[in-house]
Amino acid sequence: MNPVQKAPGFFVGVRAPRAGFILSETMTVTVLLFASYADALGRSAIELDVAPGSTVRDILGTLLAMPGGDRLPPRPLVAVNREYASAATTLQGGEEVAVIPPVAGG
Amino acid sequence: MRVALVDSPIDVSSLISEVSGDSCGATSVFLGRVRNVNDGRSVTGIEYSAYRSMAEREMNAIVREAAERFGVSRLIVEHRLGALGLGDVSVAIVAAHPHRAPALDAMRFAIEQLKRRVPIWKLELYVDGTREWVGSGIGNRREPSEAGQMGIETPDVVATRTQ
Numbered sequence: 660m661n662p663v664q665k666a667p668g669f670f671v672g673v674r675a676p677r678a679g680f681i682l683s684e685t686m687t688v689t690v691l692l693f694a695s696y697a698d699a700l701g702r703s704a705i706e707l708d709v710a711p712g713s714t715v716r717d718i719l720g721t722l723l724a725m726p727g728g729d730r731l732p733p734r735p736l737v738a739v740n741r742e743y744a745s746a747a748t749t750l751q752g753g754e755e756v757a758v759i760p761p762v763a764g765g
Numbered sequence: 766m767r768v769a770l771v772d773s774p775i776d777v778s779s780l781i782s783e784v785s786g787d788s789c790g791a792t793s794v795f796l797g798r799v800r801n802v803n804d805g806r807s808v809t810g811i812e813y814s815a816y817r818s819m820a821e822r823e824m825n826a827i828v829r830e831a832a833e834r835f836g837v838s839r840l841i842v843e844h845r846l847g848a849l850g851l852g853d854v855s856v857a858i859v860a861a862h863p864h865r866a867p868a869l870d871a872m873r874f875a876i877e878q879l880k881r882r883v884p885i886w887k888l889e890l891y892v893d894g895t896r897e898w899v900g901s902g903i904g905n906r907r908e909p910s911e912a913g914q915m916g917i918e919t920p921d922v923v924a925t926r927t928q
Binding site for chain 1 (some may be wrong): 797813814815816818819820822844855856876879880881882883884885886887888898899900901
């Protein structure tokens with residue numbers, strides 16, 4: 660069997676069980692909100708159940724769709740486990756995802 | 766090197782004593798204080814809040830970077846949180862070194878980086894009884910180019926959320 664024929668079979672073989680896993684499992688992340696963003700959503704912490712493989716971008720999409728979320732800028736700064744992180748960052752579950760308003764120390 | 770978020774008044778003279786040594790010919794001090802006007806509005810006070818664990822982490826990173834860049838290990842950064850009145854010291858940066866240039870450079874570096882990176886926020890209180898988050902992303906939205914100028918390495922947050 661040459662690789663061209665093998666590839667479709669391999670793909671179909673793993674696809675079904677993996678899709679089942681994704682549908683049946685969720686993971687939890689803790690979202691922290693501060694200052695003006697906490698005011699906008701009316702709370703400072705939210706536990707979110709999300710699908711495995713979710714990214715920071717997915718979390719932001721969920722937040723922006725919540726009541727008051729339309730008051731957040733479309734692309735806020737985010738920190739994952741206390742480090743600035745990109746929207747493409749993939750989450751493993753259990754992380755602390757902080758949405759950071761423009762900082763104003765000093 | 767030491768950083769702290771404090772809830773009580775910053776004792777500047779004790780910081781100077783702590784950081785100085787017989788080998789240090791120079792001690793530089795920066796104090797940030799609550800001023801009475803911002804953007805033309807009369808201010809009566811500021812409430813400072815922070816994402817404490819991340820703020821401490823960033824402040825520690827800043828003093829480590831200052832030590833590497835300028836060879837200044839005698840460096841203290843303290844930021845006060847809570848309700849402050851006019852004239853109160855909100856932040857103190859104290860750097861000591863045998864010579865003035867590294868002490869001045871490290872102090873300047875530390876305050877500039879603090880203002881860019883450390884997750885601390887100001888809620889300004891005005892004489893008319895209103896209050897507002899300073900630089901809030903709400904009603905005062907930060908454009909992507911501006912976020913880039915902050916020097917925070919999160920290009921994807923800015924660049925890819927449009928998809």
